[in-house]
Amino acid sequence: MKVSFILLAHEPADKLKSLLGALLGAGSNVFVHHDAGTPGNLAEAVASWGYDRLPGKIFFADRVKVVWGEWSIVQATLNCIDQIHQHDEDSDYFMLLSGSCMPVKPIQLLEEYLEQSGKDHIEAVDAVKYNWITAGIQKERWSLYHLFNWRYQQRRFDYSLKLQEKLKVNRKIPLGHTPHMGSQWWCLRRSTVLSIHDLVSKRSVLRRFYKRTWVPDELFFQTMVANLVPKTEVVDDLVTRYRFNEWGVPRVYFDNDIAELLAEEKFFVRKVSHTALTLRERLRQIAIMKNSEFAIYLERDCHEELLALRSHLDLLEHIKGNQWFNLASHLENKFDYIKSIPSRIIVLVGGDRETKRAALTTLDSMQDTVVYGDLFDPQEVGAGYEHTGYLGISKDAVKLARHTWHQVLGDIAYHAPGKTVVFSLGRNAKQFLDVLRWSPLVNVVMVDGKYTDYHSRTVMEDLYLKSQTYYKLQHRHCHFSRISNESLNELVGQCISNNHSWRYFLGALESKQAKQKWPSLLRQDHDHYAFLKALRSRMVVLITENEGDKRKVIELIEGNHSVNVFTNVFDVISRGDRTLDWHYYLSDLAYLNAQASGEHIFAMHFSTDDIPRLETLRWKKELLVIHVEGENVTSDSIVLRPKGAMDQFKAQDRVQAERDLLNIYMQERQCDFLSYRNDEMDCFMIDVHNWLTEHAYQSNEQF
């Protein structure tokens, strides 16, 4: 078995030295076409290198100037085949190569492989049935006349095609052949090559026809072989690795790719850099080895390369796995970036430091977590907990942490691969949850401590924060649960003692949530009105216009009905906030009140600023709104003061506006509404008593 080579080269002579050395050194004949456009005399160079003493023989074909995409490249190949016809006596196979190809295995191994195969190795795809071209013209390559080169004359090329389409030009492949297409690089049997030579020299129509096709090197030989050789004797298993990089350009190999090439399965690679002299020399040495020598060489001399290959593969693996973290991955916006983080993230939301600290400690006791305090706290990065994982910024760099905060989380996740990132959020949670809620790998968890003094501002703030969180998370892709510190502790304890996995823990968290008292939140079609109606406690809303009335009314109610009246309930909400995120807060307060007092009456005092909140509340049936009008400021009472008197009539206007608003709301309502002047307190007491007793049975039923 002997394989010889057809070499189409456009490189200067010195760049072909290693390839020719490899082929001739291995005893193969080389039929070389050296591009007429390349200066220098290859024959002289070969002689000066002493290559005429090598076992293989070299033959030089007539030189033509090869232009990419045109017939000349096929002509050059045919010129080489002419030489084969004239000079070659004993080669069984001919393989087409370019000047930048290099063998990566001994030629002897290739010969052994071809001997076993005994077939033509060429990619020949039926171009009538299949699309071989992924982007660009296919049938037009032969059915139209090509007079211009797309590479240099793009516009004329396109116009000419358009014109011919209008004229309905449709050329037929000669000799009744079916067009076939495929990669330019083939390896054919002697008989096939010679029969193509025969056919081409006999039938001049072939030359005439293909001269006017586009990229005939991907069409001509493929069609010839497919039509001359029975299908069973053709395989599309190429012996050259022509790997395109992501840009559709052949991959170029450099000195440090030797390890990869030693692991290569094919026999040749398409492009070895001409500057990679070390690599070329090694490949030359390999090419002329005997098979047995090569096996020993791989085993004995390539240890270093094997290690390099392994570390390179490791690097690639790592890069692939952490693509999301790469500067180059286009995930600049917060939402995309957070969603790309592959780690589980647990976000504890709460307004009370102590409760959060206890929960963080509990979670910290699990393996596989890295735990942080309030990462984006305005006073201190990671406030409230001594963090256990990586944090690349100092504690005082609060602005830094919040600047591109999503990337701070990314950094943390990157440094704790496979671990769950746990951190807490405080009062400013809303803006972060707005982004975090869209990642399915995020669990937002609200922890409840023991609410002993639920009238205190801290508790109210905590509850309001949670209410905001509920509101924010109505639409979400993240997981969401609320759990008391005790149950969390119990759950974590269970997981640790039974050695449960994280997945179990998260599942359990989820199922606990299902039992929580916010069923409406688990549904997408959540409705605030329905939510308020479902509140169990009866509610009394007291609206007064001045401080004196407020005190009096509260005293009256608390004294006669053993009811606690909540005051300043909405102070925790920032001024001007007109969102409805306080509904859950109200419900929480009512719930706590009911638990503490055993009474299901929830009374609260509204200042006139709070009247807009009745917009939704008024649709609740078990609600009594009591309005106590203050005395009107009459013009008699206006006095002139050094700082002016305007505020006195403005105040009057405001009071009037608020009354109007209340009246508008109360025109349509489900609740009960009572209105008094501040001198009618006696009837007020009777009415309230009646209302409370009247509605008592309903609330009993509900419990």
Place this chain on the structure above:
Amino acid sequence: MRSFIKKQKAWLAELLPYMKAARRCGRSLKVQNNRTKTIKKNDILLFVTMKNEVHRLEYFFEYYRGLGVNHFFVVDNGSDDGTSEFLAAQQDVTSFYTEGGYKDSNFGMHWLNYLLFKYGCGHWCFTCDPDEFFIYPHMEHRSLRDLTSHLESINQDSFFTVMLDMYSDKPVAESYYQAGTDPLDTCPYFDGSGYSKQYNTNHRNLFVQGGVRRRIFAKEEPGHAPALNKVPLVKWKWNYVYISSMHMMLPRRLNRCIDERMLTGALLHFKFIGQLDNKVRQEMVAKQHYNDSAEYKQYGAVIEKKDVLYNENVSVKYSGWQDLARRGLINLGGW
């Protein structure tokens, strides 16, 4: 019709002010050594502005010659420390001298735009500062020319780098750089993570901030931390200009040279060497740097207090491009 022309030529209208500024500033450049005759077609050129950096030059030129730069264009902005003598002795350097204001020329950008326009067209041009050293994947085995031919093969004519600020584990004043040595011996550390990126829709570039200058000097105003994204390697054409140091370019498509399948590199930036002390003192008087040299005031404070930039949580010893690729700071892009 007029508005049509206006729309069509908007790119030109945007370009012209930079071109004019380049020409205005370019006039102040006096040729000192002209060796442009030795430049061959396809040579890789390097453009740099410097002032009193003679201690850096020996290694700088050695480094870039080693990578395969064929010719250097230097703007000497009134150095008095022997820079011009050093440059005169280099056979592959064309140098220009000017005493014009560094600030007036937009921190050297207009001078270099001028030189790039005049000499750079058709060449691969590398533009950097004398304290910046280029890192790219496989650099031990592949030359700058291998890199540029790869870029040419995929029709890419600009190359993204991220600037990494290097420092030592000693106070800045004690990290004295010995001329001629590898600056990595003096300042081997950089911030391994803590980089932020945002997409700048106006100029279509990736706006990267981070590293020690953000971690320490821009702690209170992280939004104003210096940009670390640079486009230093470009196959120049007449209508190209740098518009903000080497961070951004016109036409905008040149800025879009980083994504998952693109090859990117890094610039190791050795600002924090002992010699910075002198420079800061001079700058406090001259005020020729960005934002009235506000950055330099902070450097001064840090040097004074003998603060150490090194932080064991974040600082990583530089060990090669593989490590940068592992950290996602540079991208191999299938090369």
